[in-house]
C-alpha cells in the first residue's frame with residue numbers, strides 16, 4: 001500500500017464497517033450519558049470517535065476512550081499543537097524576532113509535537129518487535145498504514161526513514177481528527193441554534209431510514225438536505241480557516257497584488273465563505289441555498305473550498321465526507337437534542353478560537 005492508496009475509494013470502502021462500529025460506540029456512549037441525565041460535550045465525544053477511526057486505520061488500535069482521561073490528554077496535545085502552529089506570530093512579519101519566540105508559539109509547538117512523536121515511536125517499536133517474532137505473513141485484510149510504511153522503509157531501496165514515518169503519522173493525526181470533530185460540533189451548534197432546520201433535517205433522515213434501522217453510508221446520497229447542512233457548516237465554519245500556509249518561491253503578481261518572494265501566504269476561506277459579494281445573507285445558516293445547486297466542496301467551486309483545491313487539496317477528503325455525514329446523521333437520527341436548562345437558542349455561544357483549525361471557544365454542551 002502507498003500513501004495515495006490509503007485514500008483510494010477501495011481502501012475507504014474497506015474501512016466502512018470500522019466507521020460504522022466506531023459511530024455505534026459513540027451512539028452507545030451518548031445513550032448512557034442520556035440515561036444518567038448528563039449534558040454531553042459534543043466536541044470531546046466526536047473527537048474520540050474521529051480519533052479512533054484514524055488510529056484504527058493507521059495502527060489498528062483505539063487511541064481514544066470515552067471514559068478515561070487519556071483521550072482527553074491526547075485531544076489537548078492535538079489541539080494545543082494546532083493552535084500553536086496557527087497562531088498569528090509576530091515573527092512572520094519581523095523574521096529577525098524569530099529567535100526570541102516572544103509568544104512562546106515555537107516552544108509550545110515543539111513540546112506538543114515531541115510528546116505526540118514519542119507515542120508514535122512506541123507504536124513503531126512495538127510493531128517491529130511483533131513482526132520479528134511473527135512466523136507467518138500477516139493477512140492482507142489486517143494490514144494497516146503502519147505496516148505499509150514499514151514495508152516502504154525496509155524494502156530493497158528504502159523509500160522512507162523513521163523520522164519521516166513519525167512525521168507522516170503526526171500529519172495524519174493532526175489533519176484527520178480535530179477537523180472532523182470540530183465540523184460535527186459546529187453543525188450541531190448551528191442546528192441547535194436553528195430549531196426549524198434541525199426539525200427539517202431530522203424529518204428527512206427519519207423518512208429515509210424509517211424506524212429501527214441503522215444509518216448506513218449508503219443512505220447519504222438519499223439525504224440532500226443533510227448534505228446541504230454540512231456544506232453550510234463548511235461555508236461558515238471551515239475547519240482549516242486559512243488552509244495550510246504557503247510560501248512564495250519567487251516574486252509574483254496576482255490580480256494586481258504583488259507577493260514578494262518568501263512571503264507567508266494564507267488563503268482565508270473563512271472570509272470567502274462570508275463574503276457578501278458571493279453569498280446572500282452571508283452570516284445566516286441557510287442550507288436551502290445549496291439545494292438544487294451544483295456547488296460542492298471538492299475543489300472546483302472556489303467560493304467553497306474547505307478542503308483546499310488543486311495539487312495540495314486534502315487527500316483525506318473522501319474519508320472525511322463519509323465520516324462527517326455518517327456521524328451527524330447518526331446523532332440526529334438516534335436522539336432528540338436540546339440545549340441545557342436555561343440556555344435558549346438565541347443565547348447560544350458562537351465564539352471562535354482561531355488556530356490552524358477554528359474551534360468553538362467554549363465546547364458545545366447539549367442534552368439528549
Ligand code: HEM
Nearest residue numbers: 175176179180239240243244306307308309312314316320
Ligand atoms: C472535515 C474534515 C477535514 C477538513 C475540513 C480538512 C481540510 C484540509 C485542508 C483545508 C487541507 C489543506 C489544503 C490546502 O492547503 O490546500 C488539508 C490537508 C491535509 N489533510 Fe485534510 N481535512 C479533513 C480531514 C482529513 C482527514 C480525515 C485526513 C486523513 C486522515 C486528512 C489528511 C490531510 C493531509 C495529510 C493533508 C496535508 C496534505 C498536503 O500537505 O499536501 N484530512 N485538509
